[in-house]
Amino acid sequence: MTIKDIRDILMAELVVGEEWGDREVHTACGSDMMSDVLAFMKDQSVLLTGLCNLQVIRTCEMMDIICIVFVRGKLPDEAMIEMAKEKEIAILTSGHRMFSACGMLYEKGLRGGPDYK
Amino acid sequence: MNNDIIVMTYEVPADDFTRAGEASSSVKGKLKKMGVNPDIVRKVAIAMYEGEINMVIHAFGGTIDVIVSPEEIMMILKDQGPGIEDIELAMQAGYSTAPDNIRSLGFGAGMGLPNMKRYTDDMKIESILGVGTTVTMRVSM
Ligand SMILES: Nc1ncnc2c1ncn2[C@@H]1O[C@H](COP(=O)(O)OP(=O)(O)OP(=O)(O)O)[C@@H](O)[C@H]1O
Ligand SMILES: [Mg+2]
Numbered sequence: 001m002t003i004k005d006i007r008d009i010l011m012a013e014l015v016v017g018e019e020w021g022d023r024e025v026h027t028a029c030g031s032d033m034m035s036d037v038l039a040f041m042k043d044q045s046v047l048l049t050g051l052c053n054l055q056v057i058r059t060c061e062m063m064d065i066i067c068i069v070f071v072r073g074k075l076p077d078e079a080m081i082e083m084a085k086e087k088e089i090a091i092l093t094s095g096h097r098m099f100s101a102c103g104m105l106y107e108k109g110l111r112g113g114p115d116y117k
Numbered sequence: 118m119n120n121d122i123i124v125m126t127y128e129v130p131a132d133d134f135t136r137a138g139e140a141s142s143s144v145k146g147k148l149k150k151m152g153v154n155p156d157i158v159r160k161v162a163i164a165m166y167e168g169e170i171n172m173v174i175h176a177f178g179g180t181i182d183v184i185v186s187p188e189e190i191m192m193i194l195k196d197q198g199p200g201i202e203d204i205e206l207a208m209q210a211g212y213s214t215a216p217d218n219i220r221s222l223g224f225g226a227g228m229g230l231p232n233m234k235r236y237t238d239d240m241k242i243e244s245i246l247g248v249g250t251t252v253t254m255r256v257s258m
Contacts, residue, residue, distance in 0.1 A: 033220075034170075035228035038163050039235070051223040055170075058138035059223075062145065062162040064155075079135075 001025050001110050003067050003090050006046060009104050010094040012069060016081055017090025023066055028110050030102045034059045042113045048101055052076060057083045066090065071098045123151075123185040129169055129196075131178035134222060141166040144183050151185070153258070160236040161190050161256050167229040168194040168252050174219050175199070176250065189238075192254045200246040208234065208242075 004021040007014050014021065029040045030048040037047060037059050046067040047060055052074040060068055061083075067090040070076065075093055076084070084091050094101055125147065127140035145162040149155075165181065172179045176198020184191040201207045208230050215225025234240050237254040244250040 032223060033226040033228070034223040035167065035226040035232060038167060038232050039228055041159065041163075041236075049223075053222060054135050055138065055223055058142065058166065061142060062138075062159070062166045064159055 001108065006067065006069065006105065007092055009108055010069065010092065010096055010101055012092040012094035015076060015091040015093055016084045017067070020066070020088065020090050023090070025067060025110070027113050028102070028105055029112060030098055038063065039116060040113050048098060050074065050098055054080055054083065057087065057089060060089050061087045067092065069094055069101060071096055071101050120187050125183040127181045129172050129178040129181060131173065134173060137170050137173040138166055140181050141169050148185070148190070157190070157256055157258065161192070164233045164236045164254050164256070165192050167233050168192070168254070170224060171229055172196045172198070174215060174224060188258055190256045190258070194252045195249065197249040200248055200250055201242065201244040202246060204242050204244060
């Protein structure tokens with residue numbers, strides 16, 4: 001699944017990263033707690049979150065996460081957009097709630113990582 | 118990579134949540150440039166970032182030294198915060214004393230210290246109540 005596919009499935013708006021729309025996403029993670037996200041190490045992932053602050057971008061930078069989906073229509077501010085561009089992290093914003101957004105991507109074949117041990 | 122030992126030192130400012138993570142970001146960029154294996158870079162970045170956030174939300178900032186040698190990357194995070202009363206308890210997944218305002222910023226799941234342990238090959242916490250905490254972590258090359 002590509003970043004553009006995610007945009008279409010979630011009827012989302014691509015706020016940052018038009019030029020990276022064809023990048024492949026292999027796994028997904030959904031959480032509002034950043035240390036939960038940091039406990040998950042996978043390549044080429046997308047993060048779905050309702051949290052909208054600079055530390056979300058930082059967390060994704062540390063994890064090499066390539067795309068963020070803000071649910072419930074949350075919009076990143078200028079500083080977040082700047083940092084995302086610099087770190088090459090695509091940002092989507094979707095009006096769907098977390099549960100629905102995760103479910104829609106799961107239905108199309110996207111999966112989370114292995115269980116936390 | 119050559120055989121030199123490289124030392125990087127950072128001051129982590131207190132009470133500036135938006136700047137938390139700048140030191141980790143800088144280290145991540147430098148390690149990448151040095152050509153360190155991407156998996157190792159990511160482990161170091163995640164562990165250091167968790168520690169840096171802890172210094173900001175639980176202490177009053179502090180200093181971080183990162184020492185890169187051909188064998189390993191060592192991170193020393195030192196603060197003059199309140200200290201940790203029961204280290205074993207603090208290490209348990211889910212244990213957190215973070216207040217609600219920190220939780221609403223996305224931290225306080227009680228997963229930071231367990232993550233730091235998981236992503237590093239060795240981790241040591243020294244803490245004295247009212248004096249401060251030093252966390253030393255190593256990741257082997
Ligand atoms: N540098 C520190 N100084 C004082 N206390 C600390 C420090 N680091 C951690 N602690 C204590 O240990 C607890 C557990 O830390 P840990 O990083 O695992 O979780 P957290 O920071 O509360 O939440 P999370 O890391 O999931 O956002 C903290 O809630 C705090 O009480
Ligand atoms: Mg923490």
